[in-house]
Amino acid sequence: MSDKTQRNKQITKGRYAESLDPTSADEVYDAEFEGIVRQTLVRIGDDPSREGLLRTPLRVAKAMDFLTSGYQMSVSEVVEGAIFNEDCTEMVVVRDIEFYSLCEHHMLPFFGRAHVGYLPNGRVVGLSKVARLVDVFARRLQVQERLTQQVADALMDNLAPHGVAVVMEASHTCMMMRGVQKQNSTTVTSAMRGSFADDARTRAEFVSFIRT
Numbered sequence: 001m002s003d004k005t006q007r008n009k010q011i012t013k014g015r016y017a018e019s020l021d022p023t024s025a026d027e028v029y030d031a032e033f034e035g036i037v038r039q040t041l042v043r044i045g046d047d048p049s050r051e052g053l054l055r056t057p058l059r060v061a062k063a064m065d066f067l068t069s070g071y072q073m074s075v076s077e078v079v080e081g082a083i084f085n086e087d088c089t090e091m092v093v094v095r096d097i098e099f100y101s102l103c104e105h106h107m108l109p110f111f112g113r114a115h116v117g118y119l120p121n122g123r124v125v126g127l128s129k130v131a132r133l134v135d136v137f138a139r140r141l142q143v144q145e146r147l148t149q150q151v152a153d154a155l156m157d158n159l160a161p162h163g164v165a166v167v168m169e170a171s172h173t174c175m176m177m178r179g180v181q182k183q184n185s186t187t188v189t190s191a192m193r194g195s196f197a198d199d200a201r202t203r204a205e206f207v208s209f210i211r212t
């Protein structure tokens with residue numbers, strides 16, 4: 001089996017948690033990717049053959065696969081079997097969902113919290129699935145604005161609620177470590193759909209929930 005075939009096979013199932021497993025000393029995870037990382041190490045002026053860096057290419061390949069595992073995940077897989085008929089009409093809010101993503105401009109991490117609310121229309125989704133849904137889109141190369149909208153749209157499409165609200169607050173290491181070097185700024189983005197976009201009172205109720 002070629003590296004590529006083996007890699008694709010691994011990607012199809014279980015990549016989500018698999019990347020955290022310990023590995024044996026002589027393991028090759030993805031020869032091509034590891035070669036690129038080795039070249040990168042040389043390019044930045046270090047020596048990939050020194051002891052501390054020997055297994056770095058393998059670790060980087062695994063870490064990158066994990067951090068971008070959202071490409072192998074689909075919203076329908078995540079919510080499958082977790083949508084229930086329920087005549088609840090009150091607002092549901094899941095707040096302070098931790099997320100970690102990579103900015104698509106620098107491939108550097110940005111991370112923070114997501115607050116997700118929706119107004120059910122006969123159907124609710126398991127609460128842990130809301131957090132998983134955030135990961136589906138966060139574990140890709142992203143811009144925070146698009147990430148926020150994708151989470152909102154995925155809930156609208158799969159749950160058909162009266163409305164959805166998503167607010168994300170994040171720190172961007174590409175701003176903190178380079179460029180303007182502003183360590184304390186956070187970026188807040190929001191996406192309002194349905195009743196949250198149309199009705200100021202619904203929006204205000206959501207905001208009061210996430211501020212409490």
Ligand code: ZN
Nearest residue numbers: 103105106174
């Ligand atoms: Zn960036």
